[in-house]
Amino acid sequence: MRFIVLLIVLSFPILDVLATIRFARLTGIPALAWLLASAFVGMLLLRSERNTFRAKTLAALRGDQPLLRGLLDSGRRVLAALLLILPGLVSDLMALLLLLLPINMGTRLATQSAGFARKPIEADYRRTE
Numbered sequence: 001m002r003f004i005v006l007l008i009v010l011s012f013p014i015l016d017v018l019a020t021i022r023f024a025r026l027t028g029i030p031a032l033a034w035l036l037a038s039a040f041v042g043m044l045l046l047r048s049e050r051n052t053f054r055a056k057t058l059a060a061l062r063g064d065q066p067l068l069r070g071l072l073d074s075g076r077r078v079l080a081a082l083l084l085i086l087p088g089l090v091s092d093l094m095a096l097l098l099l100l101l102p103i104n105m106g107t108r109l110a111t112q113s114a115g116f117a118r119k120p121i122e123a124d125y126r127r128t129e
Contacts, residue, residue, distance in 0.1 A: 016088025035087045042084030049077045
């Protein structure tokens with residue numbers, strides 16, 4: 001079983017590059033240009049996601065948005081960036097599909113934020129000596 005999983009993991013990049021070469025022959029786009037462009041876009045996406053994740057985390061700590069929403073969005077984009085950096089057309093298509101999925105759009109995933117509550121706690125108290 002381990003051998004089969006190892007074979008699949010090792011053969012995916014090879015088959016992915018072969019599919020890219022075949023696609024390059026059909027379209028006339030140089031395969032090396034395709035691989036370099038997708039790696040460059042993946043690096044840009046990874047770099048921009050670092051700043052976006054920081055902003056989302058700070059917003060969650062302030063109580064503006066739920067923490068889980070920012071984590072899922074950032075995780076999805078980092079995974080897509082890593083798939084873009086991997087050489088091959090199939091991994092690029094999986095990355096684009098991951099980026100185009102409408103995950104976390106419009107609905108709240110958590111009822112509480114990660115930060116402090118905005119309303120102060122009101123209570124009656126008295127001092128006893």
